[in-house]
Amino acid sequence: MNGAILLLCIAVILFLALMIVLSAVKIVPEYERGVVFRLGRLVGARGPGLFFLIPVFERMVRVDTRVITMDVPAQEVITLDNVTIKVNAVLYFMVVNPNYAVVKVMDYIRATMQIAQTTLRSAVGQVDLDTLLAHREKLNERLQKIIDEQTEPWGVKVTIVEVKDVELPQSMQRAMAKQAEAEREKRAKIIHADGEFEASKKLAEAADIIAREPVTLQLRYLQTLTEIAVEKNSTIIFPLPVDTIKVFTDMANYAGVNGSPGNRPTPVVAPTTDQPQSGATRRLDG
Structure with missing residues (x-):
């Protein structure tokens, strides 16, 4: 009887000792730290890995160190x-x-x-x-x-x-949309104006070349005619040089100003009613 009680006491003591040992063993992973307090006072952070705590006297708080x-x-x-x-x-x-x-x-x-x-x-x-x-x-x-x-x-x-x-807010979104649209239109107008300015300079240079070499204008006419002929058009426009028409227009202007001999109008003399003529007529009648 006494032996059974003794064995029971030994088993209980071993079990309690095992529980105390297991509670003293702590394992902290790599991403955590264990902040240890001993009788309420801060001891410090421990880990990662395996370490031991004094049972009853020490307590640990886990802290995650990941982002x-x-x-x-x-x-x-x-x-x-x-x-x-x-x-x-x-x-x-x-x-x-x-x-x-x-x-x-x-x-x-x-x-x-x-x-x-x-x-x-x-x-x-x-x-x-x-x-x-x-x-x-x-x-x-x-x-x-x-x-x-x-x-x-x-x-x-x-x-x-x-x-x-x-x-x-919706009102602010609409206002910002209008502002962005106006800004885009402004940029488009500026780009268009720059293009017109560059085009005008090129046209001025082309006009200078054409003024020195009139043949280039005729070549340009022929090129334009070639471009028109590419399209499926029923009407073909043939440009007539201005110099050809100028001869006929000069002749018409000269004829209109001076007039031809055959078509020159006959002057009409209106009878006069002066007083001396009336007196001479009376003398002849007398």
């Missing part, structure tokens, strides 16, 4: 030029000091999230809409710097902050 990706919820912000928009972002951060991440802040993930939301509203409210849309890289760098400075005492390193989406 954490977090979506910052959409924030309604009024920009510097008084435009109400909704903007959201994505945040990448990691724990570089596990001791501070456990001791300095209660929940470093939630605290980092709140800091990111506040900083996003503040930073976007200090820039205008054009800067936000055209120079987003500078805003991302500014956000990363501000958030990293505030989370550094917690042992958290913010690596990247990216503004994902900017939601504009």
Whole structure:
């Protein structure tokens, strides 16, 4: 009887010893660190790998050191030029000091999230809409710097902050579309005017060459006729040189000014009613 009780006590003691040994053995993977507290005081971070804790006297808190990706919820912000928009972002951060991440802040993930939301509203409210849309890289760098400075005492390193989406009001979208359309029309008109200017210079050079060599105008007529003949047209236009018509027009102008002898009109002499003629007529009658 006494032997059975003794064996039972030994078995219980061995079982308790085994449980204590198993609770003292800790295995931490490569991406984690174990922050150890001894009687409530910070001992330090241990791991990765296998290590032992003093049962009852030491306690361990696991901390993930991998990069954490977090979506910052959409924030309604009024920009510097008084435009109400909704903007959201994505945040990448990691724990570089596990001791501070456990001791300095209660929940470093939630605290980092709140800091990111506040900083996003503040930073976007200090820039205008054009800067936000055209120079987003500078805003991302500014956000990363501000958030990293505030989370550094917690042992958290913010690596990247990216503004994902900017939601504009419908009225602002229509206004921006009109502005872009007007800008495109402006560029088109400028390009067209530049083309006309270059074409006018080339035409002036061509006119100078044609003025020195009139034969080139006839060659140009023939080339134009060749281009017209390529198309399936029923009418063929044959250009007549201006010099050929000029001879006939000069003759017509000369004939119209001087007149021909055969067609020259006969002058008509109207009878006069002077007083001396009337007196002479009376004398002859008498």
